[in-house]
Amino acid sequence: MGLEPEQRLDNPATENVADDITEMSVTSPNWVTTRLDFLVNWARKNSLWPMPFGTACCAIEYMATAASRFDIARFGMERQSFSPRQADVFICAGRVPFKLAPVLRRIWDQMPQPKWCISMGACASSGGIFDNYSMVQGIDTIMPVDVYVPGCPPRPEGLIYGIRLLQKKIEGETFTDEALREERLVGRDGLFLPPERVDELSEPFGNSVQQTRSA
Amino acid sequence: MTVSALREAFGSAIVRHAVICGDTIVWVSRDRIHDALAWLQATPDQDYNYLTDITAVEYRDTERPLEIVWQLRSLARKVDLRVKVALDKRAPLEVPTCWDLWKGADWLEREVYDMFGVTFTGHPDLRRILMWETYAEGYPLRKDFPLRGHFSRAEQTRQALAANPEANYSLEELSIAEAYHELPKEMRERLRHGERGFLK
Ligand code: SF4
Numbered sequence: 157m158g159l160e161p162e163q164r165l166d167n168p169a170t171e172n173v174a175d176d177i178t179e180m181s182v183t184s185p186n187w188v189t190t191r192l193d194f195l196v197n198w199a200r201k202n203s204l205w206p207m208p209f210g211t212a213c214c215a216i217e218y219m220a221t222a223a224s225r226f227d228i229a230r231f232g233m234e235r236q237s238f239s240p241r242q243a244d245v246f247i248c249a250g251r252v253p254f255k256l257a258p259v260l261r262r263i264w265d266q267m268p269q270p271k272w273c274i275s276m277g278a279c280a281s282s283g284g285i286f287d288n289y290s291m292v293q294g295i296d297t298i299m300p301v302d303v304y305v306p307g308c309p310p311r312p313e314g315l316i317y318g319i320r321l322l323q324k325k326i327e328g329e330t331f332t333d334e335a336l337r338e339e340r341l342v343g344r345d346g347l348f349l350p351p352e353r354v355d356e357l358s359e360p361f362g363n364s365v366q367q368t369r370s371a
Numbered sequence: 372m373t374v375s376a377l378r379e380a381f382g383s384a385i386v387r388h389a390v391i392c393g394d395t396i397v398w399v400s401r402d403r404i405h406d407a408l409a410w411l412q413a414t415p416d417q418d419y420n421y422l423t424d425i426t427a428v429e430y431r432d433t434e435r436p437l438e439i440v441w442q443l444r445s446l447a448r449k450v451d452l453r454v455k456v457a458l459d460k461r462a463p464l465e466v467p468t469c470w471d472l473w474k475g476a477d478w479l480e481r482e483v484y485d486m487f488g489v490t491f492t493g494h495p496d497l498r499r500i501l502m503w504e505t506y507a508e509g510y511p512l513r514k515d516f517p518l519r520g521h522f523s524r525a526e527q528t529r530q531a532l533a534a535n536p537e538a539n540y541s542l543e544e545l546s547i548a549e550a551y552h553e554l555p556k557e558m559r560e561r562l563r564h565g566e567r568g569f570l571k
Contacts, residue, residue: 298528
């Protein structure tokens with residue numbers, strides 16, 4: 157179709173057509189036409205470098221996921237990054253005590269953008285069975301989380317599913333949206349979320365409502 | 372055998388004893404506990420040379436005293452002995468340290484202090500070991516401590532995030548000089564002389 161560039165932009169119908177046909181088309185051996193967003197997201201999602209933060213039993217399942225049988229290298233996570241400076245995905249595998257919270261937060265802050273976070277397991281996502289004085293009730297009270305993987309511990313398939321979901325999420329991003337890459341720091345009140353929100357997220361739920369003997 | 376020998380050596384300071392599930396338990400008065408432990412360690416035919424654990428028990432019945440437990444073992448004789456001291460909860464919770472007898476008591480006593488608030492007099496470095504040093508909610512394993520702590524979750528999270536992760540360690544544990552100024556004053560003072568400075 158011999159459309160001028162302006163016409164393409166103005167005509168939403170044409171845009172949809174362009175979206176519907178394949179994202180990337182090879183027109184000659186030397187040329188690839190694609191949307192830049194698609195290319196960037198494709199590259200990002202397939203070369204995620206995880207920063208594994210294994211704090212408890214879930215880390216065992218994480219290791220299983222990384223080892224040869226399940227092998228997250230198949231999804232571009234070949235390199236486990238044990239330095240936050242060279243990592244893209246923070247994977248918190250296990251429970252987080254309050255004593256560890258500032259460590260977690262500092263590592264997250266040290267990771268450069270773009271970065272994502274997977275909260276692996278019931279404990280990291282909600283405090284799990286540890287609804288007590290020493291445990292962070294979900295790491296989303298101290299840092300942003302992209303994907304929650306439920307389970308105690310999640311099976312490697314579960315984590316891989318979480319990773320695939322994260323990849324899907326990345327596909328939908330656009331690198332021109334600066335809001336996505338904004339650093340969400342700990343605020344002046346010393347909290348990452350408003351206090352009411354932290355209290356709300358930390359409320360006991362499920363069985364734990366009945367079990368409490370606390371004041 | 373141990374019990375009769377103990378009674379002979381310490382008389383009425385041995386409050387009572389019991390054999391429960393094959394374990395010998397001896398209650399000693401607080402005043403003589405250090406002497407009794409030293410005696411158990413040094414007397415050749417006792418030879419309790421290994422301190423397995425120190426812990427404390429608080430019973431749900433609030434009238435009952437809090438008990439400090441020393442679990443001893445003689446590696447050569449292959450026997451165990453449990454020594455207890457009952458502490459009245461209305462008085463300050465204090466027992467003498469046995470760090471001078473077994474160096475391994477250092478962290479065990481710190482743990483009991485951290486969780487139950489028992490002061491081990493004479494301990495070289497009695498500070499919290501599991502909770503961070505500035506933890507202000509009390510002693511978590513005491514029965515009057517609510518399961519979720521005294522503060523709201525938001526306050527707990529705020530205090531946790533405000534902590535300097537490096538300040539949880541002494542300079543001896545991790546030589547991070549930057550954390551020095553974040554430490555409490557008396558701790559800085561102590562560290563300036565070296566963690567175990569008084570030993571020379
Ligand atoms: S979710 Fe279960 S397996 Fe994972 S850290 Fe918590 S207790 Fe352990």
